[in-house]
Amino acid sequence: MALPQYKQNFIKDCVSADALKFGTFTLKSKRISPYFFNAGLFHRADLVRSISSAYAKTLKLHGDSDPSFQWDVLFGPAYKGIPLAATTVDKLADFDVNTYGKKSYSFNRKEAKDHGEGGNIVGAPLRGKRIVIVDDVMTAGTAIREAIDIIKKEGGELVGIIVAFDRQEKTPTTTDDDGKPGPSAIGQVRKQYGIPVLAILTLDDVVEYLRGLGGEDDLKRLDEYRAKYRASD
Ligand SMILES: O=P(O)(O)OC[C@H]1O[C@H](OP(=O)(O)OP(=O)(O)O)[C@H](O)[C@@H]1O
Numbered sequence: 001m002a003l004p005q006y007k008q009n010f011i012k013d014c015v016s017a018d019a020l021k022f023g024t025f026t027l028k029s030k031r032i033s034p035y036f037f038n039a040g041l042f043h044r045a046d047l048v049r050s051i052s053s054a055y056a057k058t059l060k061l062h063g064d065s066d067p068s069f070q071w072d073v074l075f076g077p078a079y080k081g082i083p084l085a086a087t088t089v090d091k092l093a094d095f096d097v098n099t100y101g102k103k104s105y106s107f108n109r110k111e112a113k114d115h116g117e118g119g120n121i122v123g124a125p126l127r128g129k130r131i132v133i134v135d136d137v138m139t140a141g142t143a144i145r146e147a148i149d150i151i152k153k154e155g156g157e158l159v160g161i162i163v164a165f166d167r168q169e170k171t172p173t174t175t176d177d178d179g180k181p182g183p184s185a186i187g188q189v190r191k192q193y194g195i196p197v198l199a200i201l202t203l204d205d206v207v208e209y210l211r212g213l214g215g216e217d218d219l220k221r222l223d224e225y226r227a228k229y230r231a232s233d
């Protein structure tokens, strides 16, 4: 089945912004990857609109299909999550101001502020609120688990997570190059917290798209990487 139009549009913009690159990259977890997704490159106004529309569409589709998915605040972990949460809540209000016009965003400071208003959170206070984390990618899950800890500490209730890109790879461990599939960080978080973890795109989506375009060398390296690190979930 062909990818939905909004996913195709987003992949095209990822490629044109160079946000999806093929080569050799060291991940935060130290794993070596033949591709990298860099959400920081969606900085031009038309690209900001593209990525915020894709997050907003993904959240709206999930909300429409599951009315029990209710939230108050989009939380964007510093740093890359910050503009993503702010622009996504704005785009959702553009889609449907009645449903989304009173939703908020907030984010953490990486360094606590000890003067002025002080504290670690900028934007909506999290206490007593239903929170969805908005981030770019989750590989080992370190960044997301830090964000979950902040939400708990601030008294918020985590009800969902959305990332731009699901790399569909097993959580890095010291024995992870045995070629056997293992659970992904996304799968582990889904199971542990019983919440939806949404993604605009998966690696499978990108591979499907690339197959239609040729790109044999990149596809071969992606296939090898997937064979080595594929997630079991
Ligand atoms: O699942 P993980 O293995 O933690 O890796 C993924 C995270 O790492 C990067 O953020 P980073 O912590 O480098 O912060 P940044 O947003 O300031 O770039 C990236 O933006 C993801 O959020």
Ligand SMILES: O=C(O)c1cc(=O)[nH]c(=O)[nH]1
Binding pocket: 026, 027, 028, 029, 035, 036, 037, 038, 039, 136, 137, 138, 139, 140
């Ligand atoms: O695992 C990571 O560090 C990582 C992977 C990726 O594709 N993009 C990114 O920003 N970080």
